Amino acid sequence: MTVPGTVIGAKWPRGDGHVKAAGSARYTADMMIDGALSGVVLRSPHAFARIRRVDIATARALPGVHAIAFSGNVPAKPLDFSIKDQHLFPPDYVRYLGEPVAAVAAETEAQARDATAAIIVEYEPLAPVLTIEQALAQDAALVHPDWQSYERRESSVLEGNVCGRNRIRRGDVDEGLVRAAHVVTSEFTFSAGLPGYIEPRCAVAHAGKDGTLTVWCGSQSPHGNRDDLAAFFDLDPSKVRFINQYVGGAFGGKILMAPEMYAAALALQCDRPVRVAWSRHEDCMHAFPRAGGSAVFTSGADADGRLLAMRASFVFDTGAYIGYGSGSALIATMLASAPYRIPALDLDGTLVYTNKHIAGPVRAPGAPQANFAKELHLDELALAAGVDPLDFRLINAWQDGDLSPTGQRLSSVSVREALEKAAAAIGWGRPLPALRGRGIAAGWWFSACGTSQARVRVNADGRVRVISGNPEMGTGAAAQGLPIIAADALGIDPANIEFALADTGDEAPDDGAHGSISTFSAGQAVAAAAADARDQLLAQAESMLEARREDLELRDGRVVNAEVPSVGASFAELALAAGGSIEGRGASSGLADPEIDESLVQGHGFAAWPAASFLATAAEVEVDPEMGGVHVVHLATAQDVGFAFNPAGVIGQIEGGAVQAMGWALTEELKYEDGALLNPDLKHYLLPTALDAPRITAIIVERPSEEGPRGMKGAGEPPVTTPAAAIGNAIRAACGAVPHTTPMTPERIWRALNPNLRA
Amino acid sequence: MSIAPAKILASLSINGSVVECAFNPNKTLLEVLREDVGLTGTKHGCEMGHCGACTVIVDDLPVLSCLTLAVESIGHEIRTIEGVARDGVLHPVQRALAESGGAQCGYCTPGIIMSAVALLEQNPAPTREDVAQGLSGNLCRCTGYTKIIEAVENASAELRSAR
Numbered sequence: 001m002t003v004p005g006t007v008i009g010a011k012w013p014r015g016d017g018h019v020k021a022a023g024s025a026r027y028t029a030d031m032m033i034d035g036a037l038s039g040v041v042l043r044s045p046h047a048f049a050r051i052r053r054v055d056i057a058t059a060r061a062l063p064g065v066h067a068i069a070f071s072g073n074v075p076a077k078p079l080d081f082s083i084k085d086q087h088l089f090p091p092d093y094v095r096y097l098g099e100p101v102a103a104v105a106a107e108t109e110a111q112a113r114d115a116t117a118a119i120i121v122e123y124e125p126l127a128p129v130l131t132i133e134q135a136l137a138q139d140a141a142l143v144h145p146d147w148q149s150y151e152r153r154e155s156s157v158l159e160g161n162v163c164g165r166n167r168i169r170r171g172d173v174d175e176g177l178v179r180a181a182h183v184v185t186s187e188f189t190f191s192a193g194l195p196g197y198i199e200p201r202c203a204v205a206h207a208g209k210d211g212t213l214t215v216w217c218g219s220q221s222p223h224g225n226r227d228d229l230a231a232f233f234d235l236d237p238s239k240v241r242f243i244n245q246y247v248g249g250a251f252g253g254k255i256l257m258a259p260e261m262y263a264a265a266l267a268l269q270c271d272r273p274v275r276v277a278w279s280r281h282e283d284c285m286h287a288f289p290r291a292g293g294s295a296v297f298t299s300g301a302d303a304d305g306r307l308l309a310m311r312a313s314f315v316f317d318t319g320a321y322i323g324y325g326s327g328s329a330l331i332a333t334m335l336a337s338a339p340y341r342i343p344a345l346d347l348d349g350t351l352v353y354t355n356k357h358i359a360g361p362v363r364a365p366g367a368p369q370a371n372f373a374k375e376l377h378l379d380e381l382a383l384a385a386g387v388d389p390l391d392f393r394l395i396n397a398w399q400d401g402d403l404s405p406t407g408q409r410l411s412s413v414s415v416r417e418a419l420e421k422a423a424a425a426i427g428w429g430r431p432l433p434a435l436r437g438r439g440i441a442a443g444w445w446f447s448a449c450g451t452s453q454a455r456v457r458v459n460a461d462g463r464v465r466v467i468s469g470n471p472e473m474g475t476g477a478a479a480q481g482l483p484i485i486a487a488d489a490l491g492i493d494p495a496n497i498e499f500a501l502a503d504t505g506d507e508a509p510d511d512g513a514h515g516s517i518s519t520f521s522a523g524q525a526v527a528a529a530a531a532d533a534r535d536q537l538l539a540q541a542e543s544m545l546e547a548r549r550e551d552l553e554l555r556d557g558r559v560v561n562a563e564v565p566s567v568g569a570s571f572a573e574l575a576l577a578a579g580g581s582i583e584g585r586g587a588s589s590g591l592a593d594p595e596i597d598e599s600l601v602q603g604h605g606f607a608a609w610p611a612a613s614f615l616a617t618a619a620e621v622e623v624d625p626e627m628g629g630v631h632v633v634h635l636a637t638a639q640d641v642g643f644a645f646n647p648a649g650v651i652g653q654i655e656g657g658a659v660q661a662m663g664w665a666l667t668e669e670l671k672y673e674d675g676a677l678l679n680p681d682l683k684h685y686l687l688p689t690a691l692d693a694p695r696i697t698a699i700i701v702e703r704p705s706e707e708g709p710r711g712m713k714g715a716g717e718p719p720v721t722t723p724a725a726a727i728g729n730a731i732r733a734a735c736g737a738v739p740h741t742t743p744m745t746p747e748r749i750w751r752a753l754n755p756n757l758r759a
Numbered sequence: 760m761s762i763a764p765a766k767i768l769a770s771l772s773i774n775g776s777v778v779e780c781a782f783n784p785n786k787t788l789l790e791v792l793r794e795d796v797g798l799t800g801t802k803h804g805c806e807m808g809h810c811g812a813c814t815v816i817v818d819d820l821p822v823l824s825c826l827t828l829a830v831e832s833i834g835h836e837i838r839t840i841e842g843v844a845r846d847g848v849l850h851p852v853q854r855a856l857a858e859s860g861g862a863q864c865g866y867c868t869p870g871i872i873m874s875a876v877a878l879l880e881q882n883p884a885p886t887r888e889d890v891a892q893g894l895s896g897n898l899c900r901c902t903g904y905t906k907i908i909e910a911v912e913n914a915s916a917e918l919r920s921a922r
Contacts, residue, residue: 013857013858013860014857014860014862016862016865017856017857017858017860017862018849018857019865020856020857020862020865020868021849021853021854021856021857021862021865021868021872022800022840022841022844022849022853023800023801023839023840023841023843023868023869023872024800024841025865026799027802027866029799029803030793030799032794032797032799196900197864197866197900198802198804198810198812198864198866198867198898198899198900199802199804199864199866200803200804200805246864246865246866247864248802248864248865248866249863249864249866249900249901250864251900279806280804280805280806280807280809280810473864474863474864474865474866474901475863475901476860476863648860649860651860652860652863652901652902652906655902655903655905655906656863656900656901656902656903657903658903659902659903659904660900660903681805681807681809682804682805682807682809682810682898683807683809687898687900688904689894689895689896689897689898689904690890690891690892690894690895690897690899690904690907690908691891691892691895693891693903693904693905693908696903696905
């Protein structure tokens with residue numbers, strides 16, 4: 001029997017499991033739209049060049065060509081990011097190899113490719129800025145020669161090649177380091193990495209004769225994308241509709257529009273639908289990768305291992321344009337010292353332009369990088385102090401009432417519990433064979449709540465439908481989490497609830513699936529909508545059954561008399577009596593930022609973290625010192641989600657995050673030579689396979705937050721933030737050395753073990 | 760200038776039925792299945808044989824349909840994800856993946872299922888290592904493979920007990 005309040009917190013199968021296993025779930029590329037033209041993008045062959053001339057005349061006259069979009073016939077304004085540094089097609093300079101210069105729509109893909117080859121673009125190649133060192137050099141060439149003329153938001157920073165800078169300062173670091181018994185300095189470099197979703201991006205756009213524009217796509221943010229696209233093309237947003245299909249993974253890589261914009265630019269110039277589908281190569285060339293970068297840490301501890309002071313400095317390479325890349329440097333300084341008590345801090349983060357791909361908000365931007373540096377550095381300090389790495393962290397871990405780096409008073413702190421549970425899961429302290437080692441790392445994260453509206457509709461056939469604009473990108477937040485929340489309010493099995501893929505035409509706007517936000521905001525909206533539907537069902541039953549409200553209860557899809565359950569009415573009968581359907585409406589209620597000490601921060605727009613969550617990962621690895629190979633034996637992550645609405649979903653996030661993080665730790669790296677990406681495919685860019693997957697222990701910690709619905713904290717991003725650091729520390733424990741560079745490849749491990757030998 | 764070759768008319772044996780279709784002889788089996796036969800359950804992931812999303816079964820062996828010309832498949836038995844369920848009832852491998860959380864975004868799922876079905880037909884009692892080996896050509900970014908491997912193990916046990 002299912003009654004309200006018994007569904008949330010239990011494990012349920014996913015609402016989309018059947019269609020996905022049957023092969024009938026429809027992704028954007030599966031849409032075969034009659035009459036659709038093929039759209040192909042022409043990309044820059046140079047990392048940096050001045051554009052002298054673009055001539056489309058010859059290409060436009062080729063057979064089958066219906067439209068060519070380029071800087072000369074799309075809106076001349078820049079795209080609306082925090083720094084207005086980018087155009088849909090650049091009018092003056094191309095700034096990375098692969099940057100779109102034009103797009104063609106033709107009857108066939110071959111015709112479209114032929115036409116892109118016939119577009120004449122005269123370039124004047126320039127010496128590209130390819131590294132952080134080059135970008136920050138005294139006499140550096142400028143990626144944006146005209147940067148001083150750019151419009152930008154007040155919160156942004158722009159000085160030549162520097163496009164972001166923030167600092168957190170507290171106490172006297174120099175004094176702390178002088179007082180310290182042990183001081184260690186460590187330097188790190190991080191690789192750029194792909195989001196790694198398996199579905200290459202695809203979009204289809206169609207401009208109707210009535211002034212409407214429809215875009216079919218797989219976006220993490222269909223409502224935000226709709227608004228941005230409408231604003232760019234000067235369209236009435238109410239006439240632009242984004243219809244999401246199933247999304248084949250996203251991981252932050254499908255927040256910014258890409259094929260959607262080119263499909264729309266072409267569709268607005270012809271009367272046929274236009275389909276733009278990336279090949280894998282193109283998808284890699286147009287990915288928004290995790291930013292590469294570097295960090296330097298100096299910290300001191302007293303003789304007992306208590307941390308006294310930390311100085312940390314990060315630089316991230318954000319590529320050619322700002323896009324949504326500014327988060328890495330902001331998050332890195334928030335993580336650099338956390339979750340540990342350190343009285344004196346000086347933490348800064350810098351973002352620089354280079355002539356490379358535009359870095360994006362890949363799942364927990366900046367966080368695996370920051371935690372890798374911080375946790376390896378702290379292990380080096382623990383080693384110097386002669387304290388066990390777990391004890392070192394427990395001694396210094398935050399507790400309730402402590403202050404965050406920016407002066408936020410912390411509550412529901414679970415760092416110690418997470419550390420202890422993760423460590424226990426891998427048998428911390430027990431003897432190990434030679435060349436095996438254990439490592440541990442801890443971190444913290446934020447919760448966020450966007451605006452979200454939802455409806456829960458009970459139809460005359462008794463079926464219940466949840467309508468939310470929150471896109472299902474694979475996590476199950478929409479396909480599993482939202483039905484669970486609605487089912488809990490209505491007292492039915494979640495399998496009896498249909499969910500809707502996001503469609504801006506449904507008028508259930510939602511801020512999208514990013515920032516670990518979905519269950520927090522869309523979940524609140526659905527909970528409110530389901531409660532509203534429940535109230536309407538009860539009201540209808542009162543008159544139908546001539547009963548008093550307090551005598552009625554919901555049970556298995558019926559409203560029944562609590563004393564005489566045989567007397568009741570089904571949802572179908574109640575919906576019919578109400579005129580065909582009953583529809584509840586709800587909205588998210590938002591989340592106030594906690595108070596911080598503004599005097600501690602400079603240039604930091606992301607310094608208050610509501611409903612903060614905590615986690616730890618422990619790793620056991622085996623190292624082959626001859627070849628430098630690493631076998632990850634076991635990863636255990638204990639993650640505090642405050643309250644788990646959907647435990648199966650949380651476990652899925654922890655397991656998937658562990659292996660994703662392991663890939664970035666050991667194999668994943670975008671390799672460049674002269675600005676060209678050398679590995680834009682999945683043979684040379686190595687995602688972990690089933691053979692690489694370690695044993696994973698997923699531990700849900702529930703320390704309810706004061707702010708979240710039922711105490712919840714955001715859950716999707718944290719599990720990717722700590723495993724790389726734990727693996728690095730385990731490598732050192734196994735063999736006595738660890739590379740300070742990701743990915744920790746066999747060659748780098750061998751070199752770390754043999755610093756004086758040449759390979 | 761690209762010249763499209765003339766289409767050929769061919770019979771393909773797909774999921775137990777003979778399908779007559781006309782297609783360009785330079786097309787891959789993946790392209791013909793999706794574009795000319797209308798079976799879009801088989802996914803395009805990389806068109807270079809690196810990700811496994813396009814896996815189908817040809818004569819009992821898992822095959823990357825993105826690296827197979829459709830003309831090579833003439834005269835062979837092709838099975839796709841659409842042919843795995845029987846009369847709308849999911850195959851135990853499909854059901855185990857659907858119920859266990861082995862499908863998150865679901866994009867790699869059809870290819871995983873085809874590899875797993877082929878594996879279990881050849882090796883009804885695989886060890887965990889056998890399963891991982893059998894799925895090692897199929898990339899998944901969402902799950903960490905844990906729930907996928909468990910699902911295939913569970914399906915294997917169910918199939919054996921039904922025998």
